[in-house]
Amino acid sequence: MMDSETQKPQTGDAALPKAAAKPKGVLSMLGRLGLLGAASAATLLAIVLAIPDENDYARATLIKHDRLSSLPDKKIVLVGGSNLSYGMDSTLIERETGCPAVNMGLNGYFGVRYLMREVADDVKPGDIIVLAFEWDNFGKPIEGSGKDLYAIVKTNPAAFAYLTPKQIGEALAAVPFVAQSKLLRIGNQAARGELFARKDDNLMDKLNQIESAKSFAPTGDLIGHKGVAWTGVIEQGTKLHTTGIDPTVVPAIKAYAKAMEAKGVHVMVSYTPAMRHYYDANKTEIDSVHEALTTGPDAVKAPSPPSSYVYDPSLFFDTVYHLKAETRHVRAQKVADDLRTALSNAATCSKSN
Template sequence: MIYKEAKKYFYKTLLFIPLVGMIYVTILFGILFYIIPDIETSYSLGHIDKMKLLNKEGKKIVLLGGSNVGFGFNSNLIKEEFNEYTVINAGTRAGFGMRFSLKEISKKLKKDDILIIMPEYNHFSDDSKGYGGIDLLDIIKYRKSIKNITIREIYYCILNIKSYFLNQINSGISNKLYGKIFVYDRRGYNKNGDYIEHYKFPIINNLKGQVIFMKKIDNSILTFFYKEKIKLEKNGVIVFFFPPVLQNSSANLSIKTLKEIEKKMKNNKTPFSDKIENYYLEDKYFYDTIYHLNKEGAKIRTEKVIKKLKVLIDKE
């Protein structure tokens, strides 16, 4: 008798847990949509503007990655060399994850478009697996939608919604100082999607190198890259993978990991189209992180990509 009662209670509890979970998630998203303040100038919402740029007619060269791409190019120089193409810098945040970023743009690309994918090295980590984090909450909040966002990413966002709330408050304060001091702000992108607002302000001196550490390189993100490449190429899109730019001091501390990533990309049939060491730049060309270039650094990196891209296009 006691056993039957216990069993009955157990099954009722099992049914109750999902209900509590659904109520909890509903409350959190209610807070997200209706209580946490909107920041229309949020840096992350530059992604919305860049998605609109992808609707342009004609052939396109699209640069994709995190902020190593957003902060790392002078797209006008690419346009001068390949004037039959519209050049769009679609890089915004590494925190969006490459899975989300690629899914977002893949359906907007057409035959003869060129996609250059430059993932940050942390996207290869077994901890990250190329998924996004709380930065995606800006997109969810703006769109009132979870399109192209995985269950794993939603779960992570829910766990960190308190941090997001605090970040929104800080952003609301700092973005009022836009133009007076350097802040990450949607208005800092130019018409091509390059982030240029920081050109007005002094760089951070003595930016220390950082070790790019990961317990192991994740195979699932490599598989994802390969599958997406095949799908895009079937639709006539030309796809290249390039290494991200990296501060030389950080590269010197992380050579073994970086070379292992390069090797795995080659074995995955998604090789980098250029040597990774060609994109280790002197520390003086970086602004505030080991991936963010200043104006001169963006020019140098762009010229390197143009030089290699000319060779690659001639081979197509």
Template sequence: MKKFLQLNSWLAIAALAWGVGYIYNARYGGELSWLRIMYEQKMAIASEVTAPQRILIVGGSGAHYTVDAGLMQQQLGIPTLNMATDGPVGLNVILPSVSDAIKKGDIVVLIPEYLILQQKDGFGDRSGQFGVAIGKPGLGGVPAKQLAQDIMLLGIPTLKGVTKSSVDLVEKGRFTGYYSDPITANGDPTVLKQRLKSDWWELQIKEPVSPHALQRIRQFKKEVEAKGATLVLGLSWIYGSTDKQTLGNISKTAEKLGEIAPVLYDKQSLNVKTDSSLFADTHYHLNSSGRRTRTTELVEQLKALNIVRN
């Protein structure tokens, strides 16, 4: 009986420790918590904006920090919402996570980063944990083993995360994170990140889109059309290399995606930019000037498809 009580005590302590870690990681304080909050805010915005036709921007941070949905709405004259989240969530989870927001008449513009398109199984580092955090464990078909591991890790804050939060609490009086800044009524970020170092290097795309990504996007098109909406794809803008391998893989990616749905991109540059002054903190994220240029280009490309009703 004594051993039994001791075991129960240890289990209770372990459960309490895991619960505290989970609250930090997924509810408030950790990076995943800020991502969850941003996602829930975007879904709430989408539920409130009703119109015969809307534009929904879907993808990872490479879409969240590059497309100005507010500006696009002004230029097109129809409600436009930035529903993009985070690349490490993975294609398999990103797509079903926005499914409930899609309504009849919508134009869904999917702009995934190349790291998302190259995933062999559609899962990223945050796939399982993101689903649990938003109350949908296993969303996207996360394998049981991976899901179990992710759930266990949800209760274990990283030393780096705790250290950062401690510093934030002392210096700012609150926790902050990469996605903790407010978003606009269109789902756009209100704060653009800046690269701390000036040593830019040109991103190389070493692989084209994976067969799995093509299959999943093809399935997503069916899901979108079943709701009476339209799927459009887009290539990301990147600060990248113009070497033969990179351009060849991007061209092949555009060709394969074009077999599924219309693809928005500049046929000459393949959306590879060689001016780092347009970019913010990553090879995908744009500063204010870059976002305006990128968004205006997307607007013209959408107009050329003749699917936007003013």
């Protein structure tokens, strides 16, 4: 039984101040969660920035963009992935056409959209763009891989301008994966006793030496594999007969070619070198891409079919797309011949250029 001085529980309006205190607790909890999230993000970013990359391969994008922006008018810009970095002799292209060339190819899944977009602002009327994508690009999303795009923008922040909002989101979302990969790598190196003194006696270490900024010629060609005999497994390409062809890629290439031609820039589609067995296994899908590109009112210039770039295994290095340094000239000569076929006199430059 309560005495007269015992406080009765408050009801009605008198209880409001007590109820109003509840959201403050929620806000406080949300604030702490926000701080925890910010701290976690900062930690991940610190790991990504503090732990060195496995090699400096991504720096090659700076070398290539410096050349792209510094070349005089009337140049040849080779656009694609690692099939170009490993398998193009740009000096042969220059010798055959008289035009300065830059090889923009890099190893990584950046997606067709990024590869085309990154050169668009640096080409002028009269320039020539040669598009040559690995067949994987026709069986995967056009947006590329977040972790590979992050590697590029981390090295070259200006590359953010070449990304769509979706690509930017995927690149930033890849930070935790990149941080985890770096921690696993240094853990494995420590376990092998190679954290501070690497042995360079396994294939991955050799590949990291090949795929480094110092391995690129001034034209953008990768030449670090010259004289190297690859003894590892040959990496295979995407099984297009299983994945099918991404329906967005061919229209994107056609739209890009149309936009560049309207700007006065010539566009020619070439094709990646491919091992014979890979082409044979995916022939229906590969040939359908060529058919789609070269028909209709928006057809692009592609003077040679994919089969013209199919070679014996002895010409290849470590994948079904990468030529040996010593055999690059075979493909480069074919590209030079195709340029003359597709563009005639427009494929050459005067000596004064």
